[in-house]
Amino acid sequence: MAASDTAQTTEQERLILDSVARFLDRDVKPHVHALERDDIYPEEIVERMKELGLFGAVIRPEYGGLGLSCSTYAKIVERVSTVWMSLSGIFNSHLIMASAVQRFGTEAQRREFLPRFASGAMRGGLALTEPDCGTDLQAIRTVARREGDRYVIDGVKTWISNGIHGQCFALLVKTDPSIQPRHRGMSLFLAEKGPGFTVSRKLEKLGYKGIDSAELVFDNYVIPADRLIGGQEGRGLQHALGGLELGRINVAARGVGVSQAALNEAVSYSQLRKTFGKPICQHQAIQIKLADMATQVQAARLLVENAARAYDSGERCDMEAGMAKLFATEAAVNVSLESMRIHGGYGYSKEFTVERLYRDAPLLVIGEGTNELQRIIIARHLIERNPV
Numbered sequence: 001m002a003a004s005d006t007a008q009t010t011e012q013e014r015l016i017l018d019s020v021a022r023f024l025d026r027d028v029k030p031h032v033h034a035l036e037r038d039d040i041y042p043e044e045i046v047e048r049m050k051e052l053g054l055f056g057a058v059i060r061p062e063y064g065g066l067g068l069s070c071s072t073y074a075k076i077v078e079r080v081s082t083v084w085m086s087l088s089g090i091f092n093s094h095l096i097m098a099s100a101v102q103r104f105g106t107e108a109q110r111r112e113f114l115p116r117f118a119s120g121a122m123r124g125g126l127a128l129t130e131p132d133c134g135t136d137l138q139a140i141r142t143v144a145r146r147e148g149d150r151y152v153i154d155g156v157k158t159w160i161s162n163g164i165h166g167q168c169f170a171l172l173v174k175t176d177p178s179i180q181p182r183h184r185g186m187s188l189f190l191a192e193k194g195p196g197f198t199v200s201r202k203l204e205k206l207g208y209k210g211i212d213s214a215e216l217v218f219d220n221y222v223i224p225a226d227r228l229i230g231g232q233e234g235r236g237l238q239h240a241l242g243g244l245e246l247g248r249i250n251v252a253a254r255g256v257g258v259s260q261a262a263l264n265e266a267v268s269y270s271q272l273r274k275t276f277g278k279p280i281c282q283h284q285a286i287q288i289k290l291a292d293m294a295t296q297v298q299a300a301r302l303l304v305e306n307a308a309r310a311y312d313s314g315e316r317c318d319m320e321a322g323m324a325k326l327f328a329t330e331a332a333v334n335v336s337l338e339s340m341r342i343h344g345g346y347g348y349s350k351e352f353t354v355e356r357l358y359r360d361a362p363l364l365v366i367g368e369g370t371n372e373l374q375r376i377i378i379a380r381h382l383i384e385r386n387p388v
Helices: 003-028 031-038 043-052 070-104 107-119 236-272 284-312 318-348 353-364 373-386
Strands: 123-128 143-147 150-161 168-174 186-192 197-202 215-222
Touching: 003 043, 031 070, 043 070, 043 143, 070 107, 070 123, 070 150, 070 168, 070 186, 070 236, 070 284, 123 150, 123 236, 143 168, 150 168, 168 236, 186 236, 197 318, 236 284, 236 318, 236 353, 284 318, 284 353, 318 353, 318 373
Parallel strands: 123 168
Antiparallel strands: 143 150, 150 215, 168 186, 197 215
């Protein structure tokens, strides 16, 4: 990239991040506590997110999106998550679906769906997980049967973000349940809500309030054959995993945001709270905690930046995304807990922000592939890249 291109990108990034910061200060911060407490879907905030173009953040301009790099997108996610992590899930799951269409869809699919995705007129997410399978996606049981120029789908998906308020989902199914290896029988569809597609229930969660997580049921759901992403059966798992690279970088960036917020709360509170005649930030035990927390946050941020650069290069970045996701999300759990301990009894109160951060953080070590799985992915790629 030429120096002038770099300068232009930097200026664009600054303007976008400034707009996001103003949006968070004006439209989000004053309402987070009430929306979180009542687990209310933030309709008005979502409308502002549409106006900002967040639903088209990484969609190319020719399809109506902003065409942002993953590096800029990760910074947006971090800033949003510093204020309210739930909002990042509303557009992240949506953008994984959009990325699958953009990277692997036919040109007709791109032109039909991406402009609506970019504007937020049609929103949705990724429907992979099932009641009896999460990490092992090859064990899914949702089946699509070909009948002429259409497919008939039956099955159940669970823990689907945007399941209630979304209108369209990238749906992973088995088009040939008997074939081996199993991934060759998997396909990814663009499934719009309609007859045979129902939301059975909203799932209650420890944290991550506001965004809806739902169970989806497909009962003789008929879908046109031209909704098969890429137009070819047997490529669904690869298409889904390709989207999860972006998803894992997003979740890692959320981890940085939650960690930074927890650190900010601890640094502020430690200067206000006094014990034994002085602010607790002057006690060595608290200083050691703050130093470790700050180091974890910055290390996590650098790993996310590295993964985002690798993604932007166009190469597969499973190892980099896995490392960022592993470290940043574990940091979110650790830093939020330490922040709560610094707050003492007040940290356990719903009146303080740190209580929410402590509840949000555990999701990150589970979502988009557990951290146990990330360790296996990292090790496998480490061996593959360093053969003897």
